[in-house]
Amino acid sequence: MLTPRFSVDQNDEFVFVNIKLSSIRFSARNVEIVIDDNLFIFSLPPYYLRLRFPGLLLEDERVKSSFVPKEESIKIQIPKKTTGEHFDDLDLTAKLLARLNEPTAGVVPGNGAESKRPLIEEVDEGQSVPSMKDLQKEAENFNWEVEQKPAAELSAEELAGHPKYGFNNVYSDMINATLANGNDINELANPDELKPDDRITQRLIQENLKFDPEYYASDYLIAKYEPENCRIKDILGWQSPYKRLFDKYQSKLAAKPGIGHVPIEFDQAEKDHMADLPRKSYLVDDPRPIYYTIVCLLFAYCYEIRSNEGDSTVESGWSIGKLTPQLSCLDSQLLQSTNFTEKSMLRVVVLTMERRALSYPLVRNYELVKDCWNDVYYVLRCGKRGVLKAILAAREFFRFHDVYYIYCKILLDDLCSWILRDDGCNERILRNLAHALRKEAESVGKKDVVFEKIMTEDSDEMEPVSIDEIEQLAEESYRASQSTV
Known part of the structure; x- marks a missing residue:
């Protein structure tokens, strides 16, 4: 039928x-x-x-x-x-199609037959749709601190060399096959065999290698002293449509009690894309890594769209994929299990995305990074509908790509479906996240964004260097060059 x-x-x-x-x-x-x-x-x-x-x-x-x-x-x-x-949400036709007795994605098969397991069937219909009181209680009890717990024991499948990744860590054995086809988003050696802590180690090494102090210093000086020779002024002056939407309806939202949302409309193409999403429920023990993934994806999407002043290019899929550690490095953990110094996971998210934004894109500017965090804030303040619209737009860069489509299969499709569900993404948590993320992003400065680089020609030792130090060195070099003119 x-x-x-x-x-x-x-x-x-x-x-x-x-x-x-x-x-x-x-x-x-x-x-x-x-x-x-x-x-x-x-x-x-x-x-x-x-x-x-x-x-x-x-x-x-x-x-x-x-x-x-x-x-x-x-x-x-x-x-x-x-x-x-x-x-509510009658325009979200995919949400109306969802049934209470959908199969639950407890385990998702990879390429091999061994990873296939039967799906779990939900039998308690009464608990399938959470009440408003349950959603409010969940949001009130939410926090973004680093959870102090012993390292999780690996399953027999993971010990055998099949670590999990992707949405809710349920996928395996799906990335290696794409490497021969030119998967240039991936940054891991043997991605299907690496355990979570090893992925983080490789990600940090790749960020240190990719960051170019001279590239950053050059962009910094041109933007400051020769703005007419670059696009940075126009890029920084561009305004996100989500900010315009939120500003327009802010007074209405403030006057309306309870959970409200900016009335964002979806066009027919977006509705068709939602109708094609997997219709299943999800057994999510800890939704916080999913919210961190949402933040990283939104930042990558906002960075790419702002860099092109609202447009996209043929490289947009690559740019978003490279910036998002959950895609390029299959890293949903972000923090080593042996790291007990960090207290806030949102700070870890902010530092991770700022390091990547100053290492990979064509335009590498710290003011641009801060503007993008502001863009992410307004997307989150637009609620589930705003987040869904942005991630659906990001998903389009991967959906029909010959190689990148795999990231829809392991993450983006399920993420959009989870956001759409009543028992998935929580409006109050998004509002909480928006404010907490803005506070954390404002507290992180140039001195906090640190890379390990070889800074002198007569040394082969790596030493930590911050963005602030690089800018100071660039200023000294510029003043010295001007004094000799």
């Missing part, structure tokens, strides 16, 4: 379902419509549609349906049980 394209609208009294029926001969006697509480089923072979609404419906004489031949669609009117009740 085929799932037709459809859209849903509402007023105070009715829900309106518009179903597209392409290239079939319509026969009214073959149409079957079932309405049961919040469940709506439409069947007209070869089409079948099953929707679950956030509120209750009624099946009475007010139910109407009509076929519109010119539009090749059938329009169905369904009364609400409670007149005046507003059904």
